Amino acid sequence: MNFNDFYWHDSVMKSIYIDRTNPGDNDIVTLHIDWYDKPQSSIVFRDVFQLNARMNFGVIAPASIDDGYMEADDCEDIKTFRKKWNGLNDNIILHCYVIKTSSTGSELRIIAQSFEEIL
């Protein structure tokens, strides 16, 4: 399923899990989502290269998602990332996934090679 095709709006992000059991070889970020239009599942980002999380707390409300989408492959995040790595990973495919929440105005930006939904 295309990342942009999920029913992101008002689905609720219940947790974020960062797997550091095998860093470098297996960098995984997992979001557990209670979907607006279907039962809960996990979105697992594999071969993650960067996670930028600007999250606001102290707001008593579900972590409702405002929008989720995949940036264009030539977006600034990826350009900046590739520049920082100075050509070391120019030959690999990277995607930038973005999740924005409603009530907390939070934003996650994940640069990873792929994602998968785990039911």
Place this chain on the structure above:
Amino acid sequence: MTVFSLYNTAADSAPPGVGMIALGAGVTVASVGAASAVSIPAVMTGSAVAVHGIPVMKNSAANLANQTGKAKTDPGPENTPAPAAGDKAPANDKKGSEPFMVTPQGGTLPKGTVIRENYVQNPDRPGSYGERLPNGKFNEKLRIDPGTPSGKKGPNDSHFHLDKKEEHIMDPNRWSWWLPTRNSK
């Protein structure tokens, strides 16, 4: 009383007791008291308008029939406080033909809507209102959302949420707070 304002409000400059919805850049209006005192120069009239990149502005009457996706519950605003004294819901149902107000994020509401007086704006999200708690936290009671962009799953029309519930409310008759002089002849 908070009068729904457009695009940008200098909330800091508002007179005491006047809250504003919008923070951003642009036109703002806030007023208290008689409807005749309310000046709203940027009222939207139903044609498509992009605010912050999000196309919004549908006729609210049409909104009632255009919701996509499912609402798991429809409990109604049983936990939402009754309108404050002076706030009054209109007796008629002309709202669908009236212009809208627009939040900085593109959420829309009919003209004449106000925010409950004791609600404050969420510091992290314009268009979200609630109560500031003694422990410094913010308890959301109301959130106004723009419609989801065309082609994205979700309610493609502006809507609001009450009491943290997931229901996308598009019926302006379910909005509790209005200018006091509205239909109060």
